[in-house]
Amino acid sequence: MRADRMPVIVGVALSDYPKAPHLTSHGHHAQALQRVLEDSGVLLKDVDGYMSVGTGGMNVDDLATMSEYFQVKHRWSEGTQTGGAAYMGFVDHAKTVIESGICDTVLMTYGSDLRSNKRRSLSPKTNDGFVEAPRCYESPYGPTILGNYALAAQRHMYEFGTTLEQLAEIAVSTRLHAGNNPSALNREPLSIEDVVNAPRVADPLGKWDSCVVTDGGAALIMTTLERARDLKQDPIYILGSASAQTHWNIGQMPDYTTTAAAIAGPLAFARAGVSPEDIDTAQLYDSFTITVMLLLEGLGFCGRGEGGAFVQDGKLRPGGALPTNTDGGGLSSCHPGMRGVFTLIEAVTQLRGQAGIRQVPDAKLAAACGSGGILSCISTIILGKDQP
């Protein structure tokens, strides 16, 4: 690869969150687009690649619809639906496309009015009451989204002796970070006791083990290092990336305590030439507390089954050894249905040194990891402040 074609991230933006009744889902895409163009200095006419993915029954914002909406003159597009890992997978794929010269400037947008639009629902219900394969093998039994994750949490506690207090630490540390983000939905302090004593929703998980439901949107632009030199921001380098999948529906998960992060994590780190211990801040998909624990283990921040002991000393908290989900994450700040892109944007914001009072001092290396489906599709991106 020629050095001047090195793919870099040159623009990031968020739309209004966590409550934005003035924005439709498309409006979130549009506001994030305007802000990312302003942030980066990129002109829309120079965008020649576009990535977006709709959320099935939730919104009409699939790739082709949004490409029409923005009149993007793309010569390459990408809309692979891997849920919460989709936008991380986009970076993984666009990296190769930019390196190879297929296109130069790639835009991604996301938007959801999940909180404000009462028509939006994650319910499995269908109009005629029937459910097709493979969902017919699960939804008639009344699992919930939280219940699906609880199956993994229960097994983790059984195999490794993980405690509710250890899982609760993930909610507590994330809430402390949210306290440093004025936009976060929930900012009031939360104690381990608060989390453990809250009513159970799906044993062993309770109310505070679960992400919030918000509105929100985001946009991100990647281009070549050569073009980045004429743009506004210092580029952020994509050092390594990888994606992997083990299943889609929870009933098909091969091992309830091991995610595809155990594949995508080591691959991404190897491609980046760095190790988990080199990472200054981690942005890990936190649909639920157990999600973070399984990603920490899979990525290699600790061994399999060691997630409980790893987090319990507070190292994920502000000022800890591995400040994690520094914007308050999906658990406390923003989760409009698919959070992957927000983990990327917080990682870039930290590496730029633009995170304000929640800035991780001297952050040079960040790991972002998306989990889509039910712990099913995992994409890992290692980002750096300095040119490799």
Place this chain on the structure above:
Amino acid sequence: MTMLSDAIAGEIPGRPVPFVDADNKVFYDGCARGELWLQRCMDTGKFQFYPRPCSVYTGGQVEWVKASGRGEIHTFTVIRRNYPEPSFEALTPYVVAIIETAEGVRMMSNVTGCAMQDIKIGMKVEVHFGCVNTALQIFLPFWRPAG
């Protein structure tokens, strides 16, 4: 002590009902007769679930085999709230479990017929069948402690 009711193994207004198709008709027809049928890979002899017209191990042919109907709880959760599904909300608390059958496949189901406090990973269970749509005679497998 909370006993897990058999009500969840019956017809519940609003419950999503499986759409029977060419891939899974043998499975659901078996359920209606009170039999659990699984697919076996003809290359490796290994079982698979859910039904597919090809082997997940080799891509090759599969055959249908009547299964033992015995298994154990691999993992489980107690659903205590199920918003926004009023049909299921009325049945809480109920158990959703992943059952590992004696043939080595795993499937989601509900566990009935025992005290909730007695449910644990590794518990031996046996299959039973409940009709979830009387008009169409659609039955699903459910599990209870092995007798």
